[in-house]
Every structure is written in structure tokens, then in C-alpha cells.
Amino acid sequence: MTLRLHDTATRDVRDFVPLRDGHASIYVCGLTVQSEPHVGHVRSAVNFDVLRRWLEHRGLEVDFIRNVTDIDDKILRKAEEQGLHWYELAQRMHHELDDVLASINVRRPTYEPGATGHVPEILELIDVLVEKGHAYAAEDGSGDVYFDVRSWPSYGELTRQALDDMEPAGDADPRGKRDPRDFALWKGAKETEPATASWPSAYGRGRPGWHIECSAMARKYLGPAFDIHGGGVDLRFPHHENEQAQSRAAGDGFAAYWLHNAWITTAGEKMSKSLGNSLLVPNVLERVRGVELRYYMVSAHYRSTVEFSFEALEEAAGAFRRVESFLDRVGATVAGEVPDAFAAAMDDDLGTPAALAVLHEQVREGNRVLAAGEPADAIAAAVLAMLDVLGLNPADFATSGGDEKLTGVVDVLVQGLLEERTTARADKDWARADAIRDRLKAAGVEIEDTPDGPKWSV
Incomplete structure (x- = not known):
């Protein structure tokens, strides 16, 4: 395979x-599990799920680690505001x-x-950094331990910044720092925080800083050197810069490639809770539907900023329904091989927009073949293969359990109305036929008349 990736470090x-x-x-x-996830949060999960699926499609066995931050200042503050234990809120x-990631078919790591x-x-890991002279315990009695940025000459290389041009680190009281850019x-432990939010250590009771968490967990599960580190572009500095510095200062090779997805914005600003x-x-x-939201996010290149609008979302949903309609007409259930043009697009820095163009070209060809009265099974199998790679196979979003029974009931009722309409x-x-169609449309059911009879979808 020759997969080309845009490394944001180099x-x-x-x-x-x-x-x-x-x-x-x-x-x-x-994510930091402090509140309900919004659309901007899940874009990163979708983008890197596509990367994982494509690497696996190309024959690689993938070890995929995605952490959660389940203790930090925001969690403590929000839990107090809601009258909850911090660990209760985090859980x-x-x-x-x-639940949200499952609804858009993001596979578990x-x-x-x-x-x-x-x-x-x-x-x-903190002990290693202290022993090597890259970290120190604050002398102000706070119990804080800081990374000494001036001890690591390569600090700033990930984001190509000079140390003296950087803003002070805002993750702790600066009193105990040798340099304002040193990070915690x-x-x-603080008297104003719950006793359960601290752990014993050689430096006194306390809790981890944000950046050291990821370095330690990546080291544990992937070893001192691994292939790809990913995340949102807003994490490049200071989070990823600090991760790389502390891990390499400890003697680890850390990430060979860095990939960052762009934001989903509203009114030109990063989507975030603080902006409301x-x-x-x-x-x-x-x-x-979940599959339509995922299609909307996949349709943009992972490095492209997306300006969110419901109009664009509904347009994307309509485009995906046309793909579903073709598959329904063929009755396709088995995936085949992806076309060469699709593979070339995905190998070019996960070019999902170009890959989707190939998919829709295949759907148009399949509809043309069907209209000519010829079988389109091979085309449908290729379409399913492409959808599998993108995590968009409609079968993956099928309901189960009690919802499955409800779906069966709805199908019987809708089919009954369609038979009345056909009569x-x-x-x-x-x-009478138009009245039935309008009644179904008002309930959110779309009807498409096909050579094989009417088809319905929600």
C-alpha cells in the first residue's frame, strides 16, 4: 500500500x-467527559474511525487507543454546580x-x-522526567510538579514556535514555576476540592495534569514509539506540543506521524460550549438519521473546516438517500471490491470527497443499468464495499431489540397504506392516491415509485 498522509508536524x-x-x-x-457531546466533538471520532477502517481494509492489523479525560478542573467545577460527585458526572x-458514538457507527477503540x-x-513517567532533570517539584508548598520547558531545547518543534514567543501556561498558579511557560x-491537592479527587504520591496528594495523561497511556498501550497520533487541530498547542516534549524528554520516540482534523464551525467560530x-x-x-449525520461529516476532507448548517446537513441526507434507494432496488447485501479510483482517493490523505464522488458515479451507472433492464449486482457490491470503508453501510445502523419489533409493525402499517394507494x-x-401519499409524507415517510413497486423510507 502507498498511503500518503499530511503530517502536521513536518x-x-x-x-x-x-x-x-x-x-x-x-x-x-x-474528550473530557464533562457534558453532553456536540457535533463538533464527534467529527474527530468519525475522521479517525475512517482512517482505522481504511488501514484495516488495506490489510493492516490496527491497535487503536482513544482515551477519555475523566478528572480535571472543568469536571470538578461542573459537578459541584450540579450537586454531583465528580466521578458520577464523568461516568x-x-x-x-x-451512546452518541454508537449512533453514528463509530467503532469502539x-x-x-x-x-x-x-x-x-x-x-x-513524572519520576523519570524529574530524574532526568526535565521536571521539578514547585518550592511554594503547593505540591505541584512542572515540566521545565527550557530544559528541552526542542520544545516548540511540533508547532514551530520559539519559546519566547509563547504565552504563559495557564494550567496552574505561576508562583511555583521557574518559567511561566512551564506546564503542570x-x-x-487543594482544600477546596473533594478528597476523592486526589491520589498519594511522592510529591504529596494530588492529581494528574492534562498533558501527562496521554503520554503515559500511549506509552502503556502502544509502547515508547507508535505510528500515528491524532486529534482536533485545536489540540496542537499546547496539548500535543507538551505531550511530545515530555515523552521525548523521557526517552520515548513517541508518534511518527501527527494528523489533525479541522473544526466544525458556526458563524465562522469553533463550535464549543463556551460560545453557546x-x-x-x-x-x-x-x-x-445517524447515518446521514455521519455522511455529512465524511463528505468533507478531514483537514477542511466545515461551516455547519441544517440546510447543508439535509442536502447531504438527501444525497445519501439516493445511494440507499439504489441499493434497495438491487437488494444488495454482500460487499465486493472497492473501485481503483476510490482506493486512489483514500490513499491520497484520506480524500473522502473524491472517494464519495466515485461512489456516486457508481450509483448513477447502476441506475442507468437498472433502467436498461440489466442486472447491477456487481455495481451494488462495489457501492457496499465503499460504504463499509466509510462506516456508512445502512445495515450497520439497523435497529435491534424492541426497536426492531416496532420497525416491523410500522412496515406492516405503511405497506397496507401503499397497497391502498396502488389500488x-x-x-x-x-x-385518493395523492391523499395517501400526503398522509405518509406528513408522518415523515417518503415514497419512491420504482419499476419494482413503491419503496418507503423515513
Whole structure:
């Protein structure tokens, strides 16, 4: 395989060469589980899910680690505001995140570590940095431990910044710092915080800083060197810069490639809770299905900023329904091989827009073949293969359990109305036929008349 990736560390498009033959290792910075995830959050999960699927399609065995941050200042503050234990809030929001990612067919990672479950590994890494002279305990009695940025001459290389041009680190009180840009590895316990939010250490009770968590967890599950580190572009500085500095200062090779997805914006600004313009995923899914939301995000290149609008989302949903309609007409269930043009697009820095263009070209050809009365099974199999790679196979979004029974009931009721409509059309009772169609449309059911009879979808 020759997969070319745009490495945001080197600013170059580089051929992907795994550190181990037949394997790929990926670490993605997940969310801080402080509140319900919005559309901007899940874009990163979708983008790196596509990367994982494509590497696996290309024959690689993928170790995919995506962490969650389950203890930090925001979690403590929001839990207090809501009258909850901090770990109760974190657990609730973690479950919300799992449900949301499942609704858009993001596969579970190989493992999903949380910071609170890895305090020993975090302290071990801090000890290494202190011993090597790259970290120090503050002398102000706070119990904080800081990374000494001036001890590491390569600090700033990921984002190509000079140290003296950087803003002070805002993750702890600057009183105990040798340099205002030094960042916290360990935060000493405070009397104003719950006793459960701290752990014993050689530096006193406290909890991990944000940046050290990912370095320690990547080291534990992927080793001192791994292939790809991913996350949102907003994490490049300071989070990823600090991760790389502390890991390499400890003697680890860390990430060979860095990939960053762009934002989803509203009114030109990053979608975030602080701006008050967030769109919670369950609310969005009241208007479109999970597969349609995923299609919307996949249709943009992962490095392209997306300006969110419901008009664009509904247009994307319509485009996906045309693909579904073709598959329904063929009755396709078995995937084949992806076309060469699709593979070339995906190998070019995960070029999903060009890949989707190939998919729609195949759908148009398949519809032409069907209209000519010829079989289109091979084309449909190729379409399914492409959808599998993109995580858009409609079968993956099928309901189960009690919802499956409900779907069966709805199908019987809708089919009954469609039979009435077919009878009305045969009797040339156009008013009755149109009334049935309008009744179904008002309920959110779309009808498409095909050579094989009417098909319905929600």
C-alpha cells in the first residue's frame, strides 16, 4: 500500500510506513467527559474511525487507543454546580458519549483508557522526567510538579514556535514555576476540592495534569514509539506540543506521524460550549438519521473546516438517500471490491470527497443499468464495499431489540397504506392516491415509485 498522509508536524505529505510490518498503532486524544457531546466533538471520532477502517481494509492489523479525560478542573467545577460527585458526572457523560458514538457507527477503540485508572503509570513517567532533570517539584508548598520547558531545547518543534514567543501556561498558579511557560505534570491537592479527587504520591496528594495523561497511556498501550497520533487541530498547542516534549524528554520516540482534523464551525467560530453555539448530537438526530449525520461529516476532507448548517446537513441526507434507494432496488447485501479510483482517493490523505464522488458515479451507472433492464449486482457490491470503508453501510445502523419489533409493525402499517394507494392508482382514483401519499409524507415517510413497486423510507 502507498498511503500518503499530511503530517502536521513536518507540514509534508508523507508515505505511511508502519513501525511494524502488518500492524498500525494509533493514539487519538478523546474528550473530557464533562457534558453532553456536540457535533463538533464527534467529527474527530468519525475522521479517525475512517482512517482505522481504511488501514484495516488495506490489510493492516490496527491497535487503536482513544482515551477519555475523566478528572480535571472543568469536571470538578461542573459537578459541584450540579450537586454531583465528580466521578458520577464523568461516568454519566462517558455513557452519553458511548451512546452518541454508537449512533453514528463509530467503532469502539481497541481500548479506551481513562486518566483516573492510570495514576501509577503517570507518576512513573513524572519520576523519570524529574530524574532526568526535565521536571521539578514547585518550592511554594503547593505540591505541584512542572515540566521545565527550557530544559528541552526542542520544545516548540511540533508547532514551530520559539519559546519566547509563547504565552504563559495557564494550567496552574505561576508562583511555583521557574518559567511561566512551564506546564503542570502533577497538581497538588487543594482544600477546596473533594478528597476523592486526589491520589498519594511522592510529591504529596494530588492529581494528574492534562498533558501527562496521554503520554503515559500511549506509552502503556502502544509502547515508547507508535505510528500515528491524532486529534482536533485545536489540540496542537499546547496539548500535543507538551505531550511530545515530555515523552521525548523521557526517552520515548513517541508518534511518527501527527494528523489533525479541522473544526466544525458556526458563524465562522469553533463550535464549543463556551460560545453557546453547540449542537448536541441527540438534538441533531431528531432531524436526520445517524447515518446521514455521519455522511455529512465524511463528505468533507478531514483537514477542511466545515461551516455547519441544517440546510447543508439535509442536502447531504438527501444525497445519501439516493445511494440507499439504489441499493434497495438491487437488494444488495454482500460487499465486493472497492473501485481503483476510490482506493486512489483514500490513499491520497484520506480524500473522502473524491472517494464519495466515485461512489456516486457508481450509483448513477447502476441506475442507468437498472433502467436498461440489466442486472447491477456487481455495481451494488462495489457501492457496499465503499460504504463499509466509510462506516456508512445502512445495515450497520439497523435497529435491534424492541426497536426492531416496532420497525416491523410500522412496515406492516405503511405497506397496507401503499397497497391502498396502488389500488387507487389502478382505479385511476388520483385524489385518493395523492391523499395517501400526503398522509405518509406528513408522518415523515417518503415514497419512491420504482419499476419494482413503491419503496418507503423515513
